[in-house]
Amino acid sequence: MVEFFTIGVLLRLTDTRKTIAVTGVGVVSPYGIGLERLQAGMLSGTCCLKRTKDDVYPGFEGTTARVQGLALPGEDSGFRYSRTDQLAIMAAHDAMASSGGDISTFRESGILMASTLGGLTEIDAGIAKDPAAWYRRPGGLARAASYPFAHVADAVGEHFGIRGPRCAISVACASGAVAIALAGNMLIEGMAPITLAGGSDPLCPFTLSGFNSLQALDPEPCSPFDQNRKGLNLGEGSAVLVLETLAGARARNAKVLAVLRGWAMNNDAFHSTAPQTDGSGLADCIRLSMEMAGVSGDDIGYVNAHGTGTPLNDIAEANAYETAFRGRNQPIPVSSTKSYFGHCLGAAGALEAAITIMAMRSRTLLPTLRLTTPIESSGVEWLRGQLKRQSLPLAMSASSGFGGSNTALIFGSGLS
Amino acid sequence: MTPNSPTVAVIGIGSVSQYGPLAGLIPDTPLEPTAITAWASDGLRRAFLVPPFRPASVVPGLKTRRLDRLSVWALVATSLALKDAGIDITQVDRSRIAVVFATAFGCVELTEAFYLSAAANGWNGTDPITFPETLPSAPASHVSMFHGFRGPNITVSNKYFAGESAMMQATWLLRQGQADLAVVLAGDALARSMYSWYEEAGLLSPACYDSHSPTQTDGFIPGEGVAALVMELSPRAEARAHARSYGRVISGRWAAGGQPAEIIRQMLDGCVPSLTICGGNGAPCATSVTAALAREIAGDRAVLLPRTFAQGLAGTGALFHLILGLGDVARRQLGIWPTGGRALLLGTARNNGFAALLLELP
Numbered sequence: 001m002v003e004f005f006t007i008g009v010l011l012r013l014t015d016t017r018k019t020i021a022v023t024g025v026g027v028v029s030p031y032g033i034g035l036e037r038l039q040a041g042m043l044s045g046t047c048c049l050k051r052t053k054d055d056v057y058p059g060f061e062g063t064t065a066r067v068q069g070l071a072l073p074g075e076d077s078g079f080r081y082s083r084t085d086q087l088a089i090m091a092a093h094d095a096m097a098s099s100g101g102d103i104s105t106f107r108e109s110g111i112l113m114a115s116t117l118g119g120l121t122e123i124d125a126g127i128a129k130d131p132a133a134w135y136r137r138p139g140g141l142a143r144a145a146s147y148p149f150a151h152v153a154d155a156v157g158e159h160f161g162i163r164g165p166r167c168a169i170s171v172a173c174a175s176g177a178v179a180i181a182l183a184g185n186m187l188i189e190g191m192a193p194i195t196l197a198g199g200s201d202p203l204c205p206f207t208l209s210g211f212n213s214l215q216a217l218d219p220e221p222c223s224p225f226d227q228n229r230k231g232l233n234l235g236e237g238s239a240v241l242v243l244e245t246l247a248g249a250r251a252r253n254a255k256v257l258a259v260l261r262g263w264a265m266n267n268d269a270f271h272s273t274a275p276q277t278d279g280s281g282l283a284d285c286i287r288l289s290m291e292m293a294g295v296s297g298d299d300i301g302y303v304n305a306h307g308t309g310t311p312l313n314d315i316a317e318a319n320a321y322e323t324a325f326r327g328r329n330q331p332i333p334v335s336s337t338k339s340y341f342g343h344c345l346g347a348a349g350a351l352e353a354a355i356t357i358m359a360m361r362s363r364t365l366l367p368t369l370r371l372t373t374p375i376e377s378s379g380v381e382w383l384r385g386q387l388k389r390q391s392l393p394l395a396m397s398a399s400s401g402f403g404g405s406n407t408a409l410i411f412g413s414g415l416s
Numbered sequence: 417m418t419p420n421s422p423t424v425a426v427i428g429i430g431s432v433s434q435y436g437p438l439a440g441l442i443p444d445t446p447l448e449p450t451a452i453t454a455w456a457s458d459g460l461r462r463a464f465l466v467p468p469f470r471p472a473s474v475v476p477g478l479k480t481r482r483l484d485r486l487s488v489w490a491l492v493a494t495s496l497a498l499k500d501a502g503i504d505i506t507q508v509d510r511s512r513i514a515v516v517f518a519t520a521f522g523c524v525e526l527t528e529a530f531y532l533s534a535a536a537n538g539w540n541g542t543d544p545i546t547f548p549e550t551l552p553s554a555p556a557s558h559v560s561m562f563h564g565f566r567g568p569n570i571t572v573s574n575k576y577f578a579g580e581s582a583m584m585q586a587t588w589l590l591r592q593g594q595a596d597l598a599v600v601l602a603g604d605a606l607a608r609s610m611y612s613w614y615e616e617a618g619l620l621s622p623a624c625y626d627s628h629s630p631t632q633t634d635g636f637i638p639g640e641g642v643a644a645l646v647m648e649l650s651p652r653a654e655a656r657a658h659a660r661s662y663g664r665v666i667s668g669r670w671a672a673g674g675q676p677a678e679i680i681r682q683m684l685d686g687c688v689p690s691l692t693i694c695g696g697n698g699a700p701c702a703t704s705v706t707a708a709l710a711r712e713i714a715g716d717r718a719v720l721l722p723r724t725f726a727q728g729l730a731g732t733g734a735l736f737h738l739i740l741g742l743g744d745v746a747r748r749q750l751g752i753w754p755t756g757g758r759a760l761l762l763g764t765a766r767n768n769g770f771a772a773l774l775l776e777l778p
Binding site for chain 1: 542
């Protein structure tokens with residue numbers, strides 16, 4: 001059985017039509033537009049989290065990270081764009097630009113865009129109190145039309161005239177990573193020559209208030225994996241990866257930034273908001289992704305963790321890494337980059353996939369900021385303090401979310 | 417997704433709709449929209465509404481307090497579909513069961529409730545219990561939690577083809593070995609803000625306001641409900657004793673533009689479907705575009721036009737269109753396609769968007 005499985009993995013990894021290449025990465029983050037700005041900001045250790053008062057909604061006092069200044073590229077397609085849409089469009093533009101080729105290269109591309117919020121930024125409580133009156137306000141109908149989360153995929157597609165299969169994904173905070181995993185499935189099935197996959201979510205009173213009501217927010221900049229962690233901070237942003245088969249990428253001479261070697265999705269089936277304390281759901285997910293990639297725990301050089309900074313998430317995640325990487329020769333290096341610009345919800349998994357690729361390409365392991373007294377774990381090397389320079393042939397991005405969803409993505413720098 | 421890939425069988429059906437909670441096919445009894453009483457309005461307002469029922473009477477032990485109706489229906493429809501499929505979930509590896517849920521609007525009722533709590537108490541006084549239940553993925557999560565399904569759990573949306581998209585995503589998960597069984601769900605619950613939007617946009621059929629007005633092809637009559645399919649790779653399904661198959665998904669394509677007829681013919685690879693089941697959202701222009709494309713592909717073969725009640729579910733109605741079409745197949749009402757023929761589930765969108773799934777009928 002094991003031999004049969006190994007042969008299956010080898011066949012997939014040597015079939016360039018079933019090997020998924022990342023040929024473009026687009027990012028809109030609190031550092032600005034583009035992976036270069038993100039990289040410059042993170043490698044310099046700059047934290048974008050800021051104490052704010054009355055910023056997102058009157059009465060809110062806490063810490064968030066904002067994207068400053070949004071100017072849409074290209075022509076207005078006639079759609080009304082929510083902030084979620086705008087972030088996604090700019091990230092998609094950046095991703096396509098980084099992938100080479102003009103817009104005709106992407107005309108038949110698939111689009112898998114994730115969001116938890118959709119157009120919630122465009123509406124307010126008035127819509128629930130008296131919807132008819134709210135819609136009669138100037139622009140009311142159009143604003144509400146951007147509410148369904150499918151709109152974010154349509155906005156990207158319509159803005160750039162892309163007519164391949166498109167679909168929106170919403171799997172809580174794992175959404176962006178799930179979109180990338182599903183893009184892998186879509187490409188293997190031959191449904192599109194190229195797929196733009198990622199996530200987008202803005203800061204919004206609805207979510208900030210929700211997490212505040214759950215008492216999940218740290219009023220100060222968060223400290224993921226610290227024993228004294230107090231909760232998460234919300235940020236905003238979007239990231240989009242250009243994914244295509246290796247055969248397709250070679251045919252158009254696209255530069256291969258990384259290879260999506262393995263991916264897995266599963267569910268804890270445990271609780272609406274809490275992960276299993278032993279982290280067994282995420283551990284299983286990691287194991288499945290390594291099986292798909294045909295690698296062992298020793299092969300993974302770095303894990304970009306979900307690492308929200310909430311007491312329950314971080315202990316469950318630490319336990320998951322202990323279990324999934326048990327038997328490794330060395331503790332697994334892990335960090336949470338949410339300590340730089342907060343938790344971007346449906347965009348987080350895609351942003352962290354982009355950061356993982358950035359780490360591989362720059363041969364740099366990013367530390368978790370403000371990690372002074374890490375959770376005790378013999379199987380994990382908590383990255384903190386200084387940057388660590390190291391070659392990274394394989395790295396993982398792990399994501400989890402409300403409702404128990406887990407996703408693990410394994411990126412490789414090549415096919416070795 | 418090509419004709420040479422392994423096929424995926426639909427082995428169970430469940431639904432919660434205006435017909436109530438049902439396992440298996442939906443009876444061929446046309447229903448009229450019913451009067452909305454959930455919110456006050458000046459004059460008659462009608463829609464295809466799910467009648468009240470006690471979830472625990474359908475699924476023993478099911479607790480639904482504080483859940484959005486959409487989550488409740490997803491739980492009930494899943495249980496009914498599993499029952500219809502004859503699957504005893506205690507006897508299967510639940511880490512290998514995927515849930516793929518399609519919704520256009522998500523949990524709108526609790527989103528409205530959350531907004532109202534913000535209006536009443538300020539943003540710093542919102543309800544922590546309601547918040548996580550407002551996520552579009554909450555219904556799929558509840559299905560996994562209640563049944564212990566630990567495989568992939570995905571929520572998708574597409575303005576016109578959410579149901580078809582979910583079926584295709586599930587098919588890929590099964591074919592790529594990421595799950596052994598998939599529960600595919602599609603649906604929405606009608607909320608006041610949604611109904612008002614259709615009304616203010618001038619999209620509603622006169623039948624929404626007048627019980628004497630005919631309900632055919634004259635505009636949109638909003639609806640609600642959830643349909644569920646249990647899907648499994650055909651060889652696995654056939655290996656089980658007493659396994660049923662309503663149909664096998666052979667191939668599928670969808671796109672937001674291009675040349676639909678050409679792409680679908682390419683997918684059909686020379687086959688002409690003996691039956692084309694049209695989806696549609698009730699807008700007369702959309703229905704006529706779908707029907708015209710169906711005729712172009714099917715020629716003189718049978719074409720089933722969208723059913724009014726399923727149209728009311730807009731992008732998530734495809735599963736209901738399919739279930740109703742399969743009901744017709746079972747009843748052999750049309751009597752013009754041979755046993756073992758192929759059916760095309762077809763939906764269209766503006767700018768030549770389309771979704772097409774080819775199924776082999778039993």
